[in-house]
Amino acid sequence: MNRVYNFGAGPAMLPTSVMEQARDEMLNWQGIGVSVVEISHRSKEFEVLLTETDELMRELAGLPEDFEILYMHGSAQMQFAAVPLNLLDLNPAHKAAYLETGNFAQLARKEASRFGNISIAASSEETGFDRIPAFDPASLDPDTSYVHLTSNNTIFGTRWHQFPDTGKIPLVADMTSELMSRKLNFEQFGLIFAGLQKNLGPSGMATVLVRKELLGHAMSQTPALLNYVTYQKNHSMPNTINTFAIYIMNLMLKWLRDQGGVAAIEQLNAKKAGLLYDIIDNNDFYIGSAHKDHRSHMNVTFNLADSTLDKKFLDEALVRGLYALKGHRLVGGIRASIYNAMPMEGCQELADFMKDFAKQNG
């Protein structure tokens, strides 16, 4: 089987065992004689799958009962509109504060600006988004409806190691590139959303974990399919849900449980990232892009000191079965995305290659 180590940022690699199970069950799911993509989302079997997925999610995330789990169309960026439409009306001032730590944070802020009074509470744009900016929640207007941040900055390779305490003002987090990769204290959050395609499954859908008390305040112009209450009332099936995405997510959650859950994978993720950051730090050949104190455990970004070698690096990596290491088009350089599904061996293989390449070309 010609599987490579896939370092792509997303849609990202899924564990081989998950892909194999999906393959084996593709034509005949649960002995029904049809595929999971060929059955009604209203069927008993699918309803059971969806409920089981909720339970797995709640158990593995450690999600308290006062949070609702929703599955919505449109992946992460649809939430850039859904969040303001559902939450801005929490306060008549229609204010929201955005913490600008990268491209996705910026896109979210721009989308929200269509609907209310949006401000930038802190930004690291001046330093090329190489860090998480200092932010004092005391600087927020008390009539702010919510604060938005991107917990892991997929393109720039930074993350919030600690989350700001915004007190009574709900904290909203785009966790597309790290949900279920680290333990969370849900007390700190009002709403968390994530596109599935990095740690949870295929593209096209998002999961939204939202405090029940925040629901029911959508602005009057909110389209039905962007209104969280529509999903809450219909077990996320006001219309036809992406049945295949739920199925793969269900397999991914079971796989995560088999790995020991979030706490265990968080430790493994730290080791995987550490292996690569060690090489970057101990070799003048490589230059890390992110400030050391704010480094992501999911996306390791770096440059070659001599960027004319980038192409050679990528070509030779591919020959060794190390795929999709090219940095995002906005920043260039190299990016190794090492989500939950990337095994330690893949990171070890990349670390060995980086050492060899530096020796031969340094």
Ligand SMILES: *Cc1c(COP(=O)(O)O)cnc(C)c1O
């Ligand atoms: C990948 C990613 C997105 C992408 O949004 P889609 O709508 O799912 O394409 C958004 N936010 C973050 C933090 C991401 O990593």
